Structures are given as structure tokens and as C-alpha cells.
Amino acid sequence: MSSGLKKRETFSSGIAVFFATLGSAVGLGNIWKFPYLTGVFGGGAFLLVYVLCVIFVGIPVMLAEFFIGRNTRSNVIGAFKKLAPGTMWKHVGTMGVGAAYLIMFFYSCVAGWVYYYLFKSLRGDFVGITTESAKTQFAQTVIGPLTPIIWQIIVMVVVGAILIMGVQKGIERVTKTLMPVLFLLIVICDIRALTLPNAFEGVRFLFNVDFSKLSAVAILTALGLAFFKLSLGMGTMVTYGSYFTKGNNLFRTAASVAFSDTLVSVLAGLAIFPAVFAFGMKPGAGPGLLFMTIPLVFSKMPFGNQLLVAFFFLSSIAATTAMLSLVEVLVAYHTEEFNISRRTASIVNSLIIVVIGSTAALSVDPSSLLGSIKFMGKGFFDWYDYISSNILLPVGGFFIAIFVGYIMKQKAVLDELSNSSPKLAVATKIYLFILKTITPVLLIIIFLNSIGVINFK
Numbered sequence: 001m002s003s004g005l006k007k008r009e010t011f012s013s014g015i016a017v018f019f020a021t022l023g024s025a026v027g028l029g030n031i032w033k034f035p036y037l038t039g040v041f042g043g044g045a046f047l048l049v050y051v052l053c054v055i056f057v058g059i060p061v062m063l064a065e066f067f068i069g070r071n072t073r074s075n076v077i078g079a080f081k082k083l084a085p086g087t088m089w090k091h092v093g094t095m096g097v098g099a100a101y102l103i104m105f106f107y108s109c110v111a112g113w114v115y116y117y118l119f120k121s122l123r124g125d126f127v128g129i130t131t132e133s134a135k136t137q138f139a140q141t142v143i144g145p146l147t148p149i150i151w152q153i154i155v156m157v158v159v160g161a162i163l164i165m166g167v168q169k170g171i172e173r174v175t176k177t178l179m180p181v182l183f184l185l186i187v188i189c190d191i192r193a194l195t196l197p198n199a200f201e202g203v204r205f206l207f208n209v210d211f212s213k214l215s216a217v218a219i220l221t222a223l224g225l226a227f228f229k230l231s232l233g234m235g236t237m238v239t240y241g242s243y244f245t246k247g248n249n250l251f252r253t254a255a256s257v258a259f260s261d262t263l264v265s266v267l268a269g270l271a272i273f274p275a276v277f278a279f280g281m282k283p284g285a286g287p288g289l290l291f292m293t294i295p296l297v298f299s300k301m302p303f304g305n306q307l308l309v310a311f312f313f314l315s316s317i318a319a320t321t322a323m324l325s326l327v328e329v330l331v332a333y334h335t336e337e338f339n340i341s342r343r344t345a346s347i348v349n350s351l352i353i354v355v356i357g358s359t360a361a362l363s364v365d366p367s368s369l370l371g372s373i374k375f376m377g378k379g380f381f382d383w384y385d386y387i388s389s390n391i392l393l394p395v396g397g398f399f400i401a402i403f404v405g406y407i408m409k410q411k412a413v414l415d416e417l418s419n420s421s422p423k424l425a426v427a428t429k430i431y432l433f434i435l436k437t438i439t440p441v442l443l444i445i446i447f448l449n450s451i452g453v454i455n456f457k
């Protein structure tokens, strides 16, 4: 029985809604995915396509999730049960819960490395490192076997503890305090990186407009990235939307979150690439960039160690606030559908994530037992990532768009999104048109491409 009768918490203000939602969007994706992909796929041209994807796919799905959440004031499965009782639609919510677990299994592992790197930079481990010692330090971090697990546990203790405190006292307070700190730290890193000699090369890598690199693959990459970046397709925004206040202007929230998240990604790129190029290094993506290249180049500049502390602190904030939203999907579901306390739900879910997530952490070392287990060439870590990002998110997003565009009574959507104000009615109508046409078609194309049914070159 869902506990709809219990008084449900909400965020306390529009600013709280903004920072919590932005906290979900801003994550490791801004630091290790976005800047690199932008550089490789044509700089400014890719950025332009990314912005179009945000407008035609990202914002429409985000609004659809806000609608489902705020209208029902329920967790992701409960929301579909309320809007379409007795139907299969609740399984869109089930997929969301599954995706939240899978993303957490590998995300908490990478977050553990980030926390450990913050600790190491505070201890001064990176002072005077060489290319070789950067590699060794990374290998020691990920291979463990104890180190990565211990830090993954620390990460989940932090996330669990914040969630136990509740929506207002936990999520709201932490995101409202830490998101401005993150912004400040990133600007400090930008100033340092952009004043290095040869910084311009890095700026050129990021912004140089090259339409010849805009292949179909680049466009699909931009679409998938927009989806992961904005935490869409799995009910995060349904869950957070269920805590929004009635008067909140959902259009403004969606647009300002999408804009600020993109700004943080660009600022991250401006902190990373000028430094990388200034020291004659080649940019890469993922773990190599974050855990080897960055310590190496930052350690070579004046105030490098302080800057590394700032950089890994801001990355820890980004990872933590994104995880709050992922685990909140699970906590809201368990507290409401099974009537257990928030405390128990937070602890049990953190435990599940540590236990199963450790298989992701331990699979990174190819010489270990778990590292040697592969299905179709992928280990645990890669499978969790692949199934969630490439399958569950686009499929979930597609069904959410269809549900709000075609299954829901359009008057209900219109009233909720426009807050029953005629001023927003036109915007809502344009929005519904995009949600019904462009958004699902693009989502199906990303999905078919990512599972290899269509193959763009």
C-alpha cells in the first residue's frame, strides 16, 4: 500500500529546487565526458548540436518527468501506478529503479577513486610526479583490492547519511551549500589554466568550429550525452519533481538547469584543456584524463597542488550531488511502496550498492578473478554502464515521452505545466508538439544505434 496519506516533504523554495536539480545534472559527466567529446567531435559545431539536442530532447523529457512527479507526488513506480492504474506502464518505473541501481554500481566506484584522489592531493602525493608515477598511483588506486572498496564504502556512507537527513535537511541543504562552492572552485581552476602560456591551444581544441567532424555518430553522441548529463530517462526528475512546490515554474527550472549544467561542462573544459596543451600533453577521456593527465599537468604549475585539491574537491561535490538523486529514486520507492522508514531505506540501498558495486570496482583489474570474467568482451563495470546508459535511459525516455505526449489527458499536462496560467499555455502547446514528434523519433534512433541495429559511420 502506498503511503500517500503520510505528509510528504517538498523542497522549500524555487532556489532549492534549482540547486537540487542542478546537483543531479552536474556530475562526473561534466568533467570526463563532455569536454573531451566536444573537443573530438568538432568543438563549437558539436556544442551547437548538443544545445539543439538539449532543446529538442533533453528539456522536453525533463518537463515530462517533472509533470509525472509533481502531478502524482510519488516515487517513480508509484507515479505510473497512480496515472495509469492496472497497466504495464508501471514497468517504465521499474526500469528506472533498475537503471538507478546499475548506474550506482559503477558510478560509486568512480566516485570512490575521486574521493581517494582528493585525499591523496591533500596529503601531497602528487607533488613532483612523473608520467610513470602518475600511472602507478592510478593503478594502485583502482587495483586495490582493498583501496577501491574502502573508498566506495566511504562514498556510500556519505550519500546514505545525507539521504537519511531527508529531502529538506539533507538533499536541499547540501546542494544549496555545495553547488555555489563547486562553481567558485571551477572558476578558480579556469583562471589558473587560462593564464598559462599556450593556453589558447586548449581553448581552440574545445571551441574550434569544424563542421566536417559532425558525422552522424557525433550527432548521436551529442544526443546520448545530453540525456545522461541531464539525468533523464530513469525517473530521477520524476522523483525530484515530486518534491517541487506547486507554484514552481517548471519551464524556467528546466531551462535554467540545462543552461547551467552546460555552462559547468564548458567551464570544466576550460580548466582542463588549456592546462593539458600548455604542457604538451594529448587530451584523452575518462579515467586516463581525470586520474593521470590532470594530476600530472596540474602538479607542474605554480600552486599546482592547491589547484588539484580544488579540482578533486569540486569533482567530489559533483559526483556526490548526482548520486544523491540516483539513490533518492530508490529511497523514495522503498519508503512509499513498502512503508519502511527513510533511515532503513537509505541504509539498505547503500549496502546493496556497496555489495554489488564492489563487483564493478574489482572487475577493473584484468588480472583479478572478477576482472577475468567477461561476457561478450565486457566486464562487470562496462556492462553496468552499457545497459543503463545505452539501453535503459533512451528506452525509458522514449516511453516517458509517449506516455505524457499520447496517454495522458492533454488538459492535465497543460494545466500542470502552465500552472494553469494562460501566459504559459502557448509554451506548453509548442512543447507538447515537440514531445510528441521530434523527441521520440530521435530517442528511438539513439537506441537502435547504440544496440547496433542501425550503424552510422
Ligand code: PFF
Binding pocket: 024, 025, 026, 027, 028, 029, 030, 103, 228, 229, 230, 231, 232, 234, 236, 322, 323, 325, 326
Ligand atoms: N547527470 C550525471 C552526470 O552527468 O554525471 C549522471 C546521472 C545522474 C545520470 C543521475 C542519471 C541520473 F539519474
